[in-house]
Amino acid sequence: MNLPGAAGGARDTGAGDAADDELDAALALVNGRSVGRHDPAQPPSEGGGPDGAASSHPRPHGGARGETHGAARGASHGSSHGSPHSGRHDLPWPRARHIAGSAAGPLGRLALPLDAALGHALAEPLTALTDLPSFDTSAMDGWAVAGPGPWRTEGSVLAGQRSTTALLDGHATVIATGAALPPGATAVLRREHGRTTADGLLHATRGGPGPGQDVRPRGQECRGGDELLAAGVLVTPAVLGLAAAAGYDELAVTARPSVEILVLGDELLDAGAPGAGRVRDALGPLLPGWLTALGAGTVSARRLKDDAGLLQDAVTASTADLVVTTGGTAGGPVDFVHPVLERIGARLLVDGVAVRPGHPMLLAELPGGGRLVGLPGNPLAAVSGVLTLAVPLLRALAGRPAPVAYEARLTGDVHGHPTDTRLVPVVLDEESQAAPLHFSGPAMLRGIAAADGMAVVPPGGAVKGDRTAVLETGWGRL
Known part of the structure; x- marks a missing residue:
């Protein structure tokens, strides 16, 4: 268009x-x-x-x-x-x-607490300080069970708690999402897939869970020493969350x-x-x-x-x-x-x-x-x-890496300069095509104020349907 x-x-x-x-x-x-x-x-x-x-x-x-x-x-x-x-x-x-x-x-290295590291680039790879998760964890609310059912229920384990009592075959304990599996547990039965009877036994309503079902095993995400992120990665809120989850209190970043x-x-x-x-x-x-x-x-x-x-x-x-x-x-x-x-x-x-x-x-x-x-x-x-x-x-x-460039097809012709590259404000449509905007003279801001980026138009110009590199302005990070 x-x-x-x-x-x-x-x-x-x-x-x-x-x-x-x-x-x-x-x-x-x-x-x-x-x-x-x-x-x-x-x-x-x-x-x-x-x-x-x-x-x-x-x-x-x-x-x-x-x-x-x-x-x-x-x-x-x-x-x-x-x-x-x-x-x-x-x-x-x-x-x-x-x-x-x-x-x-890159400028010098800084060691910054997590709440001050946002927006910096990692000065060194972020490596796992331990396995993640660091213990076998329940992925659902329900019961940790040992062996085939039915199971006799006893006790409970909440997130942040750790049971030291081993579950015997035929036994179960109430467990919350994120809680550590007690020793001997073989699976988790979801709350909506089980019922207890008057005799105190727990029965599976959709068949018993297979070994390891609804369990996040230790090291599922990474093993201690694994590289989680490379040096140069921008510290975003998600990176801060990962670093905290991995046990970091501060990060080595580039000034x-x-x-x-x-x-x-x-x-x-x-x-x-x-x-x-x-x-x-x-x-x-x-x-x-x-x-x-x-x-x-x-x-x-x-x-x-x-x-x-x-x-x-x-x-x-x-x-x-x-x-x-x-x-x-x-x-x-x-x-x-x-x-x-x-x-x-x-x-x-x-x-x-x-x-x-x-x-x-x-x-x-x-x-x-x-x-x-x-x-x-x-x-x-x-x-x-x-x-x-x-x-x-x-x-x-x-110390930031170069962003991955993307290209888009032009929705209209763009005049070119005989020998020079042109940077032209464009807006991306619903099909990620680049529509060149008017008001692209050197003294004008009306076009760039409405733009999603700047198309790189080669010498001689471009016609509708040509693919062109598009530079992000970075304003989306403000």
Whole structure:
């Protein structure tokens, strides 16, 4: 089906093989598998119609803050985009994502009590401290019986109790679900399958239980020393329950990275309706909770004026594992991220990505050992930057495994960029097909706010029925 506002368009039929290669690479990378280095793509323009859907024909760059290259970065569409960093190319999207996921290793190990371990990743395998169950257990309310019936009943055993008196053949005792079987018991007769007579004997009403019936034998789930979960598994409520059941009081986990967000821009408003050349800060509210859901620990955010000195002071003074800047990554008159990084001696790992929206994103290694992700200032372009660079980097720092990617068939055509990957908001229908949404321009959030994920559309576009990788946003974990 085509939802109202679904993006349309057709794929360049000459890009079919490249599209398949791009999909395979995207699925490999979001599944945590490396791919070979590709030749850097040469992105001409952001392109787009009134709804922000990229056209298959390039057009000159505009002047959107942090999203386009202005005069200071050069107007050339040659191999380096006119960057002051000689020879810089926008990296293919799969390659950039791979570099981000390899840019750091897991942080240090912590031993945390169970109630503090939620949301961390296991730093070592979770092994069974004992057999589970650690004793033969009744799976039902009823009677523990010994041998064939009828049985003479005596006493009872409740959960948490343990009988030391052995049952003799022909005898039974009342037992509760979860209680330890008394010695000599051969099976459990369910309460609804037995009746007692006036002479005090217990009779089976549906035939006697076979040996071991309705008994959870010792070690049914695991034996002591078995590996229950591998290192890197995310500690969820279910993992906490398993750890507690296995006898753990604390877990060895990987520390979650600290993040400092620097929101740049004199044009941003903190309150009220936009107007008179000012726009609301959308990324200040959007990023902190999202980055926490993606694996960050402590997250702080603050606004900075468009001032190179203030930005340099903030970056050099930060003790966070990851600094995230918004805006200022292009070449406009107040885009100071590149000059500041050059001045402090940072090492650029990614300087531009062949992806739309969001190509002027960057990743740098700071002199003090931290990392910096520079996001474009346009909101959807920034979302693209988070999914491309911040997600794999946070996962690496937090010791989390790459999630298994999934693919879905498109319900409609999607315009493509001639050379760049596109990330397009999609909503999944009842058949798990991906319906492309309108309002996918770099400055728009209307599409992504309604989306279930972002489809990875290869250069040249895609047509209805094509399979595409879909990136989860992680908002479902908030």
